[in-house]
Amino acid sequence: MTDWIGDTFTSDVGWNHLESLVDVGDRMAGSAGERAGLERTRDAFANVGARDARIEEFEIQGWERGDSAIRLGDDSIASDAHSCIALPRSPAGEATGEFVDLDYGLPEDFEDDLDGAVVMVSSTTPDSVDRFIHRREKYYHAVEAGAAAFVFANHVEGTLPPTGSVGTADAPIGDIPAVGVSKETGARLARRHEGDELTVDVDCSTPEATSGNAVADLGPDTDEYLVLSSHVDAHDIAEGAMDNGAGTATIVEVARALAAREDDLDRRVRLVGFGAEEVGLVGSSQYAAAADPDRVRAVVNVDSNVFGRTLKLDHHGFDALEAAGERVSERFDHPISLGGELVPHSDHWPFVQRGIPGYMVSGETADRGRGWGHTSADTLDKLESRNLREQAILLTALVVDLADADVSTARKTDDEIAAALKAEGKATGMKITGDWPF
Template sequence: MTNWIGDTFTSDAGWSHLEALVDLGSRMAGSDGEREGLELTRDALADAGARNARIEAFEIQGWERGDSAIRLGDETLAEGMNACIALPRSPSGEATGEFVDLGYGVPEDFEADLDGAVVMASSDTPDSVDRFVHRNEKYCRAVEAGAAAFVFANHVEGTLPPTGSVGTADAPVGDIPAVGVSKETGSRLARRYEGDELTVAVDCETPDATSGNAVAELGPDTDEYLVVSSHVDAHDLAEGAMDNGAGTATIVEVARALAAREDELDRRVRFVAFGAEEVGLVGSSLYAEGVDPDRLAAVVNVDSNVFGRTLRLDHHGFDPLAAAGERVSDRFDHPVSLGADLVPHSDHWPFVERGIPGYMVSGETEGRGRGWGHTGADTLDKLESRNLREQAILLTELVVELADESVTTERRDRDEIAAALEREGKATGMKVTGDWPFQR
């Protein structure tokens, strides 16, 4: 029966949920908006036919934005949402030091004498480096080098300061003030103020806060199950349409389609819309700590998928997951991009690092970096409902494939995961940021 395909392609459940999420305003982790987003998602999963819909709450380190600026003496050089914004979990305070533009901010750039400096690094990574150097790695290297403050400059044009959290799981509020500036502001600072004494000022609050995970289930009540996930929270300066309203809307649409195919499922499917992803994978990490790895067959995590039309499945070297993706692509005669490298970001990772099979599901885009993501331009107008519906169809079929009891995926040994991260050049950055969980 293929009626479910037509029903999904003409459904507005996912797109309507996406519109509802972006219209909430801020969905920053721990905020009222995030809580409303979790409640909307819980209710949408229930309306789709999933059972036992609920929110599992947990406490987090909150962070609330105030003003931020870069100054030269009494002169303000950058201020306001189109020029300079605080990076979440920056501490509140001011720091003054010699301004040093590090360009890309690759690891060797931080070997200079940066003690007491205000350092700036780009959000981009050059093609000559064989891995993407994450924002938080650049921040942590600046802290290690003794910098007084950190400036993160966007490489995307359009007066779009980038956001993104700093700090570590053990110390969620960072050590030095940190701001994001637009490409235009960064270029002006580098051209005119190299070597001058600049001040970075951040005003913010760090209250205790509550986040949560929205959970619901479909299929038989089996011991073994799949997790289909997304994250509800988004950075507070934009709608969070692509990252990750799109992923959450997609799993709602998948739940609706699976409810019509429930008798085809040999394994239970648990939907989990995580909270507090953008501040360190908090919701998924807490959830992963409580799972029995032998009962969790696979994780299908959807994050930032609708902006790119072609569905990308990073399968982390789990061959049966790659094969399932190929079967779905062949069955629908529809392109699906497959990747075997490890992706140590987003909510699949707390599971994959434990050797549990998992996908990072996204939309394929060109180049490195986030594009409009993590800026004020992450808005609904960048997305198309057609893409959401097509991807929901493919992912529904993928979940049905994985729910078949004949499909088994061996766990990967944690030492093997660690060795792969080292081969791929990702271990170095994870050790710098405190995200290395392995004993080697």
């Protein structure tokens, strides 16, 4: 029976939910906007036929943006929203020091004397380096090197200062003031102010706040279940269309298709719209910590898809997940990009680090880094409804395949996950950022 394919390709349910989310405005973790997004997602789950739709609340460290600036003496040289913004969970305060441009901010770039310096690094990593170096790793290299402040310069043109959180699970507020600057501002700082005494000034507040996970179920009421997830929150400077309104809209569309195919599901499907992903995977970490790992057969986590037309499935070396992706690609004669390396970011990771098979589902793009993600340019106009529908069809087939009683999804041991992280050169960075789970 293929009617569900045509129904999905002509459905507006997912796209309408995407529009609903971006129209909320600010969906920052712990904000009223995030709560509105969670409520709309909970209701969307219920409206497509999922049962027991609810929001499971939890407390988080809140963070609210004020003004930020970089100054030379009393003169502001970067202070408006097109040039300089605070990174979420930066501490409030001023820090003054010699300005040092560290270019890409590779680990070896922090070996020079940086005590008391204001350091700037790029948001990207050169192709000559075999792994992408995350913002938080660069930040904590700067902290360890004794830097006074951290400047994160976008590599994407368009006067787009990037956002992205700092802090750790144990210390949610970072150690030193941190700001993002546009590519153009970063270039100007490097050309004019290398060696100057610059001041980074961050104004913000850090109230306690409440977030939550939107949860519902489809299929038979089995003890074992699959998790189909996304994150609902987004950074406060943008619509969060790609990251991650698209992922949440996609799982709503997949849920609509699965509700019409419940008889094809041998295992329960747990729908989860996680909260507080952008500030440290808080919602998924709490959920995964409370879950019985023997009952979670696999996780299909969708984050930042639709912008790239080709669906990308990072399967983290789980053979059963790789095979399922290949089956779906062959069945539909449609390209799916498969990757086996570990991706220790997004809401699949709290499960995968426990050995639970999990995908990071995204859209394949040509360049490293986030592109327009984590900037004010992450807007609805850059996405196409056709891509959402195509990807929803493929993911519906993937979930039904994994839910088959004859499909086995073997877990990995802690030692296997740790060894893979070390082999891929990711262990050192994760230890620096406080993310090493072993």
